[in-house]
Amino acid sequence: MNGMTGVNRMTDRQGPALSRRALIGAGLGAAVLTAAGVGSAHADAAGVGPAQADAAGAGSVGARARATSAQRRGHAFLAATMDAYPAHGGIRLAQSYADQAGLFSTAFTYDNALAVLAHLAARTADGRARAVVLGDALLYAQEHDPAHDDGRLRQAYNVGPYTFYDGSLQPDGFVRADGSVNVGTQFGFTGTAVGDMAWAGIALSALAGRTGERRFLAGAVRIGEWIERNGRTDEPLGGYKFGVDGANQKLPFTSTEHNTDLVCLFGRLARLTGDGVWLERRARARAFLHHMWEADGGFFYTGTNDGVTVNKSPIPEDTQTWTYLALDSRSHARSLDWAARELAVLDHAERRNSTVPAGQSYEGVTFSSAGLLANEDAPIADSQPKPDRNGVWFEGTAHLALALRERHGRGDEARARRLIDSIERAQDLLGAGQTVGGRALPEWSGVVSASSPLDTGFGFGYYPYRHLGATAWYLMAAVRSNPLRA
Template sequence: MTGRQGPALSRRSLIGAGLGISAAGLTAAGPGQAFAAGSPHPRRASGPARGHAFLAAAMDAYPDHGGIRLTQSYADQAGLFSTAFTYDNALAILAHLAARTAVGLTRAKALGEALLYAQDHDPAHDDGRLRQAYNVGPYTFYDGSPQPDGFVRADGTVNVGTQFGFTGTAVGDMAWAGIALSALARRTGARRFLTGAVRIGEWIERTGRTDEPLGGYKFGVDGADQKLPFTSTEHNTDLICLFGRLAGLTGERVWRERRARAAAFVQRMWEPSGGFFYTGTDDGVTVNRSPIPEDTQTWTYLALGSRARGYARSLDWAAAELAVRDHSGRRNSTVPAGQSYEGVTFSSASLLADEDAPIASGQPEPDRNGVWFEGTAHLALALRERGARGDEARARCLLASTERAQELLGGGQTVGGRALPEQSGVVSASSPLDTGFGFGYYPYRHTGATAWYLMASARFNPLRA
């Protein structure tokens, strides 16, 4: 939200000091117009071209604050100011690489260099970790305190997102950063990117490895550097990819053993009678059976590849059990009159949200049928990857709905006070959406949702090892 109502927090806002929450409870193109060669008449740029224009605008929003920079995660209207989540920036790198253009590679390398800089210039740690989020431009916080710096402070340290408590480090965020750096290493051959990815993998091994009965790798640390007790299916799915890539890039067998440990945890979360994956465990012993999120159904398929044939039903579960259609006639919907959007919601709990209570203090009441566009893109990509009968048609419908949102939702929004290119980024949700994990998503243009849309459009699987 905006103004005095406070920010619209995302799932990446949950591990600052005192904010721990359970895993089981957790410019590449022109800005809006393109011209056909030899034609005097303008035609509208494609959805992917406009998506890349948004990523460029969000990356270039603070030109007076240095060349080392990250991409702002949300439009200003979300109330998170210049916050750049590590997860979103990893996705931005991968989306730039998915474009397979010189401009995309240049932008991906610049963001990768910024992540390496953050590893080497943390104000408190020198162990390869990245924080949950950083500030990338100046603003005045809600309490009137100024935040004058860009991503790099005057003393050379990186500008950690302390105002919202985004100071912890999650294994999943680290894994995605490692995946992005390993992709850069493979694309460019530059050793420094592989070195950064290995440092991330070693931090995860030291911090997250657990010998609890369910095994796997635990959630990470909070802002006070205290280990969090939860173990997440999503995070361990990310590690299947990261450790698999490190095994291939380094030739070291130890990464294969670590990949197997993460994969074993994910497989233990499988519910064969229902055809879906549970979200994780709070104590390493008991599987949490509710809520059931979307990403543990789609990312598992994307990460396991041909090994996922026995688990392919998870995509059908997500497509059927989390399907929503949001339209202006629904209670609490913020979709303009005459519009409707189809896709999936965040979790099974989203469908049961209390429509008489705000998601959090100062936030709006949720729409049970709000479409989560990031997850909708996950599903579209996974269906394209599976390629069973009807999968491509279903994926195209999901992408068409996302492109309608790109065109019609989030108009007039800004990044760094600058107007965004028209019809560019994808909003995180069609209407206020309660995830069921203690936070919500809202109709603000979002780097993460846009990046996943771009990867799904390009058939680029970021989790393929």
């Protein structure tokens, strides 16, 4: 798949409890994940990017100007991914990855929820208007699913036409001629994950709070009720399970990440509806997180495969940072130090499998503890490149930067600023020439998923393609907007 897209298939073997990113398609579920990248329009003909062009702007005024420029270019990327298929109507979602990732017009529900939150974080009229359009598209997907009428959202949708690898034409936009939404069947993105649903509910609840429009709250409540019906478990470790595959079969895993999302969603629904039932549900999700806490090491485990045994490897980054953003718990704040220390990476051109251009280097964190042990002599998956153990996962690097800013500990802001500088440099310099919907992206806009191909340890990889989710997390970190605060 264009040489740069990771694929994994879920089997019956006992492996790590899969993250939200695992693809849960028809019957089996598989995982296809990539990475994205782009830029903005004021370098000279020699190809000097904004980071170099602005280098002369010393001092705080110059730094603020550079930050403002970088954020403006990030929002230009979000707009481009949303406007890539103008002939296919006003009801639309944003394409998740640059075309070069090989996922065509796929729009992941999770990425679009993040885009809503990043647009709202900008606090501009255009940002609010775009957030409303995306929120209404999520509501449309709830109401016009081709097979279900229970408030669910699928893992991903197609939002524009393309010719698939086998030569078959996918001619439709987000809304098909019969009015149903265009579910991402080509890659098997047909299942429904609790984490994806939770993020969509968080985005809709944020829109409800910002606009006062009750349709957004109603959609968020439908999501919460679907999760309660389909995810709640009375297994010993409790919490809420993974979701269903494309054949509507329940999946056995329970994810720390998903239950973290639910702490936020259920807390918001309790506040917005005044209904105390959401507090009980929030407490159930929160209790699962406490079961996943490793006090001796100061980190959270990834989850459980069977509801009984804690899965202790690999240890992912987002279960350290999202838990802090959602819980704001001083007793668990060491998880940020664990992530910053144990998952730290520095990618540069001299590394054997690095794809970073000569003279550049990027610091940040990798996806999980397994990434640091990846086999650099073997491809991440069939037809994929070999991984760089020091590849920077920019989405996770933004999570960490934001969480450090929320914690306000000694040295946290300085460390967060270094991480954000690394992300902004990547926006300037990585992913040049990429497109969305066949259209050139604005120069120097959009953050790539990873500095070099990296193995997550969960059966898929991230790669240097401009990505809606990574860019949205960067924009929220840059303005200190915590999407997981209930």
